[in-house]
Amino acid sequence: MKVGILSMQRIKNYGSFLQAYGLKSILDELGADVQFVDYHPGKTLIPADGGTGVKRKVLKAIEAFQGSAPLSEKLRFINYKKNYAAKYYPYLGITEKMNYTPNVDLLVIGSDEVFNCVQNNTNVGFSPELFGQNSHAKRIISYAASFGNTNYQKLEQYGVADKVAEWLKDFDAISVRDNNSVQTVEKLTGKVPQTNLDPVLMYNFLGNNKVPTDIDEKHKYMMLYGYSGRFTVAECKKIRAYANSKGLKIYCIGGVQNCCDKYIDCDPFKVIAYFQHAECVVTDTFHGTIMSIITHRQFVSVVRQAGYGNSEKLVDLLNRLQLKNRQLPSLDLLDAKLAETINYTNTDEIIKNERVKTREYLKGWLAE
Structure with missing residues (x-):
């Protein structure tokens, strides 16, 4: 058919x-x-x-260059966007x-x-x-x-x-x-x-041989997954404080943030491997939450009510998978929330x- x-x-x-x-x-x-x-x-x-067309692309590029992340990591992000179609459309x-x-x-x-x-x-x-x-x-x-x-x-x-x-x-x-x-x-x-x-x-992405079993990284890291600039300066300071307290680098995928130590430009299958090997994950996206779940990470999902928001889809997803307690309404609670043990037994059965x-x-x- x-x-x-x-x-x-x-x-x-x-x-x-x-x-x-x-x-x-x-x-x-x-x-x-x-x-x-x-x-x-x-x-x-x-x-x-x-705006539309070229204007929209230019504004998105300018947006990525704002903030205090290292210039090298901002350029990695721009390169990722530039080469995305040629690299990844063939897989589909x-x-x-x-x-x-x-x-x-x-x-x-x-x-x-x-x-x-x-x-x-x-x-x-x-x-x-x-x-x-x-x-x-x-x-x-x-x-x-x-x-x-x-x-x-x-x-x-x-x-x-x-x-x-x-x-x-x-x-x-x-x-x-x-x-x-x-x-x-x-x-x-x-x-x-x-x-x-x-x-x-x-x-079953974890059963797909395109997802590598290992990655070549010498530092322990936390994953920060969100659209560029979505995490505010104040939020990034709290994420940085947590990372420093645990001796972790902050790796960003999907978008570059103010507190980024390294932006990861890799294929979509390797993204899952990066999640697998992260010490913990902070995300405010639907699929960032899902990748944290399928890799059984210690994670939090930052729920946002203002602006475009994400509360409808994130709250619904976490409720369906019996992981409601992974919602994070404020980064002030980051340390305590990441210290909680996550039981994936019921989630895996669902x-x-x-x-x-x-x-x-x-x-x-x-x-x-």
């Missing part, structure tokens, strides 16, 4: 790559002939953050040529925030294709899709609730990954969607059962 995955595979960050690779690998294992499908970004419903089987609306037997929309249509990211915007429109697929389902910070109230506020409801009702099946998305789909369609966990949890559930859901549609 020819299967298309319509996801965030071209977004240049490790989480987007790993969720795309994980879902493709699961479908490959189930015997599907898989290809990635592209979408046309729509106009943003709210003012674009930092995608090229610079876009693959719009191919003829496939099944289109799987997701994972990631594919339904997050009320946002200011010009790489996404309000795109009907992310809701299955203009597709040449015989059947359309979603897998672990998320509305992110978009909810029913925002859809109504921006006058698109009826459109989105109409589009979702055309799906053959809907699977989402978080409670906000469940509530939004139910409000729009009158039906409760299935819930599934993110592919980075559902695919992941094991959810992996079966994921394969049953996808296999059912491959058998149609």
Whole structure:
């Protein structure tokens, strides 16, 4: 069966790559002939953050150069972004040529925030294709899709609730990954969607031989994983104080932060190895949290309410995996929280059962 995955595979960050690779690998294992499908970004419903096109890229580069991290590490980050597509797209089987609306037997929309249509990211915007429109697929389902910070109230506020409801009702099946998305789909369609966990949890990355078993680092380190500049100067001072008290270097992946000792530019599979060998992890991202969990790290997830925020997805994820106590509302509590023992027994059992559930859901549609 020819299967298309319509996801965030071209977004240049490790989480987007790993969720795309994980879902493709699961479908490959189930015997599907898989290809990635592209979408046309729509106009943003709210003012674009930092402009569009070249202007947006320039502003993002300037943002990376701000702060007091060593210049050499800032340049490593810029180099990572510059070479990302050429290095890592081939793992997904995608090229610079876009693959719009191919003829496939099944289109799987997701994972990631594919339904997050009320946002200011010009790489996404309000795109009907992310809701299955203009597709040449015989059947359309979603897998672990998320509305992110978009909810029913925002859809109504921006006058698109009826459109989105109409589009979702055309799906053959809907699977989402978080409670906000469940509530939004139910409000729009009158039906409760299935819930599934993110592919980075559902695919066994630790059993993939592309993930190295060792890394060549002579220093003990803590991992700081977040978008560039997301950790404030005050937060970085507290992270530095903790690292110094434990004799740890601060390694940054994904983005460069003020307190960065070294920025790691490596392939997405080696990122998992860096997590495995970290003494501890501080993150404020969804996939940084997931990578901490699958590698059984001592970690904290910094929950943010202000600005774009992350509370909906992080709180939901940690609750589902019975790791609610890993939430960190303030860096003032960093020492105490990282000193707590983490019991992964129940979490591992949940992941094991959810992996079966994921394969049953996808296999059912491959058998149609």
